[in-house]
Amino acid sequence: MPESAPILEVHNLVKQYPSVTAVDGVSFAVPEGTCFGLLGPNGAGKTTTIEIMEGILPPTSGEVRYRGEPVGPRFREEAGILFQKTALQDFLTVRQSVALFRGLYERGLEVDEVLQACALEKLAERDNRKLSGGQQQRMLLAIALVNDPKVLFLDEPTTGLDPQARRNFWELVESIKARRKTIILTTHYMEEAQLLCDEIAIMDGGRIIAQGAPQRLLREHFAEVLLELPRQEFPEPARRLPLKLFDAGDRVEISTDDLDGTLRTLMEARVPLQNLRIRPANLEDLFLDLTGKELRT
């Protein structure tokens, strides 16, 4: 994808609370028309960073620029936002909830158009409190799209959804991407980031520890494949073998660029291989490699 001018720039952002530094000197730029992912475990600083970018939280220091200017009224008109958790006014239907937000913007889409885009036509007259988790997220996405935003913020949009609802939501986001909207996405689902994001920044402890296109980052960090074995089946003496080992939950992972040689070594050490799984590295492995911690903690 050709590089375009950044629509958003984050310069040396710091957010300090009395007992913790939530964001510690974060900088990045988001080219227009791309999907930029902020990845990291809970408490990494993703939501704080995105809320500062949205203008909801003031930074302790640093700056966010939208189209080269400090975030201001133009940004509020042109940004669409889906928070991690949002409550709406009680007793309003889906259509009325979307119409309420449509009324807050100078320009935007017709309410019916947005309802259709988010597959909400059949739910339009339903009380907004009587929606399932996936339907609720689709309605909140509709609200985020009602001003036909140039930049769309999605803060952990699929957390808590069942796999089917999550896949449906991804399809919606892909259709938005296809319209060349800029998307800022925070998530701790690696599959989501790999599927949707053109570029990612991995955060830990309020800092960015790696940034780039997902495939490029994986190529840079892993020339190997990963072998997974159940931890309880992995004999303790085998830990002394000359292999690159990681503990990953209930599994032991071995990273190698010599698959044949590694398998021979394991067999000679009489390590049971009936539950062996071989797979390419993913972003979760990248996070583990960078921090020594699992992502979903």
Next chain:
Amino acid sequence: MIKRLLAVWHARNLEFVRDRPTLLFTLLLPVGVVIGMSFIFGGPPRPLFKVGVLGTDVAARANPFRAERYTQFVTVASEATGLSAVTHQEIDLLIDFDGGVRYWVNTDSPKGYIVEKLLIAADPGARRQPVTGQAIPYVNWLFPGILGMNMMFSCLFGVGYVVLRYRKSGFLKRLHATPLSAFEFLTAQVLSRLSLILFVTVVLYAGIGAIIHFHSAGSVALLLLIAAIGSLSMIALGLTVAARFASEEVVGGLLNLLTWPMMLLSGVWFSIEGSSRWVQWVADIFPLTQVIQAARAVMLDGAGIRQVTPNLIYLTAMTLVFLAFGAWSFKWRID
């Protein structure tokens, strides 16, 4: 079961103790109420009856009626002022000790009836004078106060709690992410509540008015204006209270702290004429006092806009100050 009960009890106590603003407010409110009540209702036993005495040298009058206990004697500067107070039941009886005892009493007033008996028992020679103009039944005098009190509760609690709920649920945070400004949000809340309150007040006015056969002596349109400006000021006050806080206990306590003194001192139930000067001064600060004064003047005395203009100016100024302060101190989200 006891273990579970204790676990929940303990957790709730921890929550309460760690919520510092609520804790502080809960501890300070009763102290403040006790101090306030001791000022308002403390001292010697309070009189049951209020008698206006024409002239200024009240203490010099040597009449056996002056020895009656639980009767408060207040000086009334002129006969016209005294008669107005009698007809409005702001005093129970007006008396003139000069040249033979003469008195005026509102025949519709139960307290006037009793205090008249006391006067005749003490001084059989006292002569009743006709009260010129229409005597106003207590229910008519009470009517504007009831309407005003209903407006006050609806304005303060209806708006304060709604904003608090929006803040706690995160709805305000979502609105903050749009081009909507705090002033726009607050103004929308004011106007929404105002239309509801005016509708309810009109229905109440018509309904109760029909039941008690009440007809306003003054312009109904002016009454509506007073209701609108009065409601605006009290809605703005409610918004100011709810502008920052995220705790029901704090907001509820503050609203109670405002509504109770207004209910007691704004003249809803009884006139505070004859109360100490500082009580009257405090009462005059309350928007409800201004609303009720203006409404009574129009409804009972047929006052025009010129007579109630000071009340309306005061209420308008309060509205602007409260709205400006509310918008300035407004918080979209919980820290």
